[in-house]
Amino acid sequence: MTDWQSLKDALAAEGYIASDELAMALFIALTLGRPLLLEGAAGVGKTEVARTLAAVRNTRLIRLQCYEGLDAGHAIYEWNYQRQLLAIRAAAEGGETGRAVEARIFSGEFLLERPLLQAIRQETPPVLLIDEIDRADEEFEAYLLEILSDFQITIPELGTIAAVSRPHVILTANGTRDLSDALRRRCIYAHVDFPSRETELAILAARCPNLEKRLAGQIVGFVQALRKEELEKTPGIAETLDFAAALAGLGVNDLSADPAVLQATLSTLLKTRGDRATVPTEVAQRLAGGAA
Numbered sequence: 152m153t154d155w156q157s158l159k160d161a162l163a164a165e166g167y168i169a170s171d172e173l174a175m176a177l178f179i180a181l182t183l184g185r186p187l188l189l190e191g192a193a194g195v196g197k198t199e200v201a202r203t204l205a206a207v208r209n210t211r212l213i214r215l216q217c218y219e220g221l222d223a224g225h226a227i228y229e230w231n232y233q234r235q236l237l238a239i240r241a242a243a244e245g246g247e248t249g250r251a252v253e254a255r256i257f258s259g260e261f262l263l264e265r266p267l268l269q270a271i272r273q274e275t276p277p278v279l280l281i282d283e284i285d286r287a288d289e290e291f292e293a294y295l296l297e298i299l300s301d302f303q304i305t306i307p308e309l310g311t312i313a314a315v316s317r318p319h320v321i322l323t324a325n326g327t328r329d330l331s332d333a334l335r336r337r338c339i340y341a342h343v344d345f346p347s348r349e350t351e352l353a354i355l356a357a358r359c360p361n362l363e364k365r366l367a368g369q370i371v372g373f374v375q376a377l378r379k380e381e382l383e384k385t386p387g388i389a390e391t392l393d394f395a396a397a398l399a400g401l402g403v404n405d406l407s408a409d410p411a412v413l414q415a416t417l418s419t420l421l422k423t424r425g426d427r428a429t430v431p432t433e434v435a436q437r438l439a440g441g442a443a
Contacts (some may be wrong), residue, residue: 162203162204169200173189173341187200187338188340189322191342192344193325193326193344193384195387200321208254215266217286223291225265227292227304228262228264230263238256239314259309270318274316276317279288279321281323282322285326292331316394345375345385345387351375354392355370355391366403366405370394374394375439384426393420411433
């Protein structure tokens with residue numbers, strides 16, 4: 152891929168319809184070897200960028216799911232303590248003690264690689280997805296900065312492990328907390344919004360090619376109108392695809408034809424009790440009537 156447009160086309164061939172801004176930011180990040188930070192609401196397709204890039208590059212996707220309290224042991228490496236204890240007992244029974252035993256139990260044989268260490272030890276550069284970085288603590292974010300700067304990890308018992316290849320790093324954030332300026336400076340940035348009508352139609356065409364064109368237009372119109380309602384959880388692109396699949400599976404060819412069926416299929420779009428109450432049958436019919 153020699154330019155951002157060819158990258159955009161390659162993503163589209165894998166079913167991901169990227170905006171020009173996103174394709175350009177991803178191309179720059181790949182060209183400069185910099186991490187790409189994607190911000191946006193849940194459900195807009197941030198995580199899918201990493202999955203699709205891995206498919207385009209025909210490489211491994213390694214995912215680190217962030218959460219409050221995430222530490223180095225779960226993100227980088229841990230020692231297999233149970234195997235170490237068994238090895239120590241076996242060595243003691245055989246009369247072996249001292250530095251030889253210590254050197255053996257603190258070797259690669261007993262090392263459990265977590266996502267960050269796995270990512271820098273791949274022969275072929277993988278796609279490293281650091282998902283929802285804003286859910287992790289600020290302390291972990293600061294530690295991550297060192298890895299993203301040098302692409303090497305120091306393990307006290309083994310020394311410094313440099314990257315075999317530099318992974319393509321994509322970070323996502325949903326706005327749970329503000330990220331540090333230091334992290335933002337190290338990243339190429341793109342904000343991912345909910346898709347426009349044209350883009351969402353293109354996504355449906357790519358993912359559900361057998362969907363009748365008129366019904367596809369109604370689905371997109373309905374979902375985009377639904378997103379304007381006061382909801383606890385706005386339906387994302389994955390929910391749109393589930394909604395389309397459910398309607399197609401039920402043989403529906405007109406959203407307004409059967410209010411009961413439409414109401415039942417809202418289970419693919421509305422994921423909380425409060426949101427289901429917000430969209431009763433009469434509201435769903437109003438939105439369906441306005442969908443074109």
